[in-house]
Amino acid sequence: MHAVARQPDDTAENAPARAEDLRLVEQFRAGDRRAFGELVRRWQRPLYGLLWRIVRNEADARDLVQATFLRAWTGAEGWRGESSFRTWVYRIGVNLALNHKRDRGRWLSAAVAPDELPTEATGLRRLVEAETSQRMGQAVETLPARQKLVVELRVYEGLSFREVAEVVGSSEDAAKANFHHAIKRLRDVLTEGGEA
Amino acid sequence: MTRVTELHPDTGRCEDVAELLAVWADEGLDGEQDRRVTAHVRACPACAAQVEADRKLLNGLREAAPVVPEQDERFWDDLATSLEAQAAVVVPMARRPSRRAPVFAGLAVAAAAVLALFALRAPIEPSMPRPQPAAQPVMVADAGATRAEDPPVQVAQPTEDPTELIEELGVEEIDPLEAIDELGDDELEALSRVLGEGA
Structure with missing residues (x-):
């Protein structure tokens, strides 16, 4: 298990990717369907990861990726380039995923399922890591x-706070305030549970 | 944890930066906010300790991030190919090339007017029952007009905005001109006859 790489807040480093997205969207708007296929190939993997973390089901995540891109396909005229294409697609996907979870009425626990825990004597360190991961997830x-x-967008997906705000549909300051309160709450919960 | 202190007059009080510490710990600040919190943390051991604890927590969260199941290349190829096939069917209306000569424009406008007339006159039957607003108890100020247990009277609005209705029903708005554009020659001839009879 390795840490999720966090992207820097300096959006200048993301500028080439954003410029390429913009070029492809313009090509798509001009009638080039292949440009949309290229956009799909650029973003389907991170989008799948984001949506899987929300729904925790591979088939559902795959279906949601399809639904997201189809929604983007039919609504590409609505993207004005004010946000990045990535955050625009992420926002569509997150809304679909949250609706999906609401409709299914299943908020799956992020905790490690019992059958995913080590069943053999794999060493104290791995057991401690598994327990820590489980408690963090809970x-x-x-x-x-x-x-x-x-927290998921910032910590797991590595988005900048500006991008988090674009996906969530809030101001950047509101995203930072939510992050602060989330970390404070996590600290309290984990401290109560014995995690320093 | 918010601390009020006067120990750092040059860098602000702890409570002034408390809500920014976790963001700063995650390298999420820039500009004046970053300079302000940096100066304060350097001068305040308590806030520095808080930042260190937040960093430890954030590292732990990243280490414990749920691992997305890995998929092979075929999965991604199939997904992209499937999307391209579906997108070829679900062509955005704005992108559909016009295949008709301008001579059809007048016919299309007339047909759109007829369709709009039918749409306004025909009863609308949504596939899903439209949500009815729950009866709201009347506020004290209104108690003289209606009893609290009486549901509000639903008054039909004769000039209901079709655009809002389309949005409420989740139905994609259709451009009549584009819809006409999609008709076959036989359908266009039939429509011409209908319009001619109606004139």
Whole structure:
């Protein structure tokens, strides 16, 4: 298990990717369908990861990726380039995923399932790591929905706070405030549970 | 944890930066906010300790991030290919090339007017039942007009905005001109006859 790489807040480093997205969207708007296929190939993997983390089901995540891109396809005229194409698609996907979870009525726990825990004597260190991961995941699940989404987008997906705000549909300051309250709450929950 | 202190007059009080510490710990600040928190943390051991604890927590969260199941290349190729096939069917209306000569424009406008007339006169039957607003108890100020247990009277609005209705029903708005554009020659001839009879 390795840490999720966090992207720097300096959006200048993301400028080439954004410029390429913009070029492809313009090509698509001019009638080039292949440009949309290229956009799909550029973003389907990170989008799948984001949506899987929300729904925790591979088939559902795959279906949601399809639904997201189709929604983007039919609504590409609505993207004005004010946000990045990535955050625009992420926002569509997050809304679809949250609706999907609401409709299914299943808020799956992020905790490690019992059958995913080590069943053999794999060493104290791995057991401690598994327990820590489980408790971290459970703590994240206790967060209010918006705070949880902000933490997932920032910590797991590596988005800048500006990008988090674009996906969540809030101001950047509001995204930072949600992050602050989420971290404070996680600290309290984990401290109560014995995590320093 | 918010601390009020006067120990750092040059860098602000702890409570002034408390809500920014976790963001700063995650390298999420820039500009004046970053300079302000940096100066304060350097001068305040308590806030520095808070930042260190937040960093430890954030590292732990990243280490414990749910691992997305890995998929092979075929999965991604199939997904992209499937999307391209579906997108070829679900062509955005704005992108559909016009295949008709301008001579059809007048016919299309007339047909759009007829369709709009039918749409306004025919009863609308949404596939899903439209949500009815729950009866709201009347506020004290209104108690003289209606009893609290009486549901509000639903008054039909004769000039209901079709655009809002389309949005409420989740139905994609259709451009009549584009819809006409999609008709076959036989359908256009039939429509011409209908319009001619109606004139």
